[in-house]
Amino acid sequence: MQRNTLYPIFLKSSVLDILIVGGGNVAEEKLHFLTKSSPDARVSLVAPLFRNRTRELAERYGAELIHAKVATWHLDGRHMVIATTDRPEVNAWVYRECRKRQILVNVADNPPLCDFYMGGIVNKGHVKIAISTNGQSPTTAKRLRQLLEEVLPEGLSEMVTYLNDYRDTLRADFETKVKLMNRATRKLLQSKSKFQPTNSKV
Numbered sequence: 001m002q003r004n005t006l007y008p009i010f011l012k013s014s015v016l017d018i019l020i021v022g023g024g025n026v027a028e029e030k031l032h033f034l035t036k037s038s039p040d041a042r043v044s045l046v047a048p049l050f051r052n053r054t055r056e057l058a059e060r061y062g063a064e065l066i067h068a069k070v071a072t073w074h075l076d077g078r079h080m081v082i083a084t085t086d087r088p089e090v091n092a093w094v095y096r097e098c099r100k101r102q103i104l105v106n107v108a109d110n111p112p113l114c115d116f117y118m119g120g121i122v123n124k125g126h127v128k129i130a131i132s133t134n135g136q137s138p139t140t141a142k143r144l145r146q147l148l149e150e151v152l153p154e155g156l157s158e159m160v161t162y163l164n165d166y167r168d169t170l171r172a173d174f175e176t177k178v179k180l181m182n183r184a185t186r187k188l189l190q191s192k193s194k195f196q197p198t199n200s201k202v
């Protein structure tokens, strides 16, 4: 079986500068999933023309709109760039310019021109799961996201908060704490519906 060797990380997108190049349907889709997961993301969009829905979504999340054809100075200071234009040569140019500047770049829907892929994202309060099919089947990523959204129990986020509080109450060395935390969560693997730590008195 082939392996997925991509390394997932969870970005603090509120302290990063993200640029979306293009203002059409694909820009809207990428902005939608970005802001759905990270409403506080710091995003700018650059395009000569913005579709209404993209502009509205950008305004709702306080994203900056730059009305222009993309140029090198738009890339200055960016940590991540997502290219979505309908001009393949513009997307390829964005890719090359970002690579020169060590800016992480994603040309939407174009795996060879991506340093990273966007993933399917499942969110339950504190808990977030990112899904990758190694760029093989975005539709599967979407279906898995929908499936996990349904099956993850509602109490999951509360349990995580509870365990965080519980850990704060433990007065023990690191090793003992690890043991206690593992004991408290062992039931997770045994029962899909019960999200109560075993030692709930502590």
Ligand SMILES: C[C@@]1(CC(=O)O)C2=NC(=C\c3[nH]c(c(CCC(=O)O)c3CC(=O)O)Cc3[nH]c(c(CC(=O)O)c3CCC(=O)O)/C=C3\N/C(=C\2)[C@@H](CCC(=O)O)[C@]3(C)CC(=O)O)/[C@H]1CCC(=O)O
Pocket: 029, 030, 033, 034, 106, 107, 108, 109, 110, 111, 114, 116, 117, 118, 119, 120, 121, 131, 132, 133, 134, 135, 136, 137, 138, 139, 141, 142, 145
């Ligand atoms: C997960 C998600 C996140 C997001 O977009 O934020 C995402 N694509 C989503 C949906 C989706 N995208 C497309 C369809 C139509 C079905 C189809 O054509 O297959 C659907 C499904 C639908 O809309 O129903 C079109 C498409 N996408 C790519 C290609 C090129 C190719 O596959 O070679 C083509 C064909 C373009 C063409 O034919 O021209 C490529 C990529 N899309 C990725 C991510 C990256 C791989 C992720 C992974 O490893 O799985 C990667 C590699 C790069 C990237 O864009 O980052 C989001 C689901 C969000 C959700 O619902 O949860």
Ligand SMILES: NC(=O)c1ccc[n+]([C@@H]2O[C@H](COP(=O)([O-])OP(=O)(O)OC[C@H]3O[C@@H](n4cnc5c(N)ncnc54)[C@H](O)[C@@H]3O)[C@@H](O)[C@H]2O)c1
Pocket: 021, 022, 023, 024, 025, 026, 027, 046, 047, 048, 049, 050, 051, 068, 069, 070, 084, 085, 086, 087, 090, 109
């Ligand atoms: N719409 C889809 O769901 C979809 C699905 C798969 C693939 N695609 C492909 O993705 C590409 C984009 O599709 P779309 O529907 O978003 O197109 P669109 O026409 O809605 O948007 C294109 C955007 O690119 C901008 N643009 C053009 N030249 C630019 C430049 N020099 N600098 C900055 N911005 C520039 C335009 O102003 C516009 O905002 C197309 O090539 C399309 O074939 C689209």
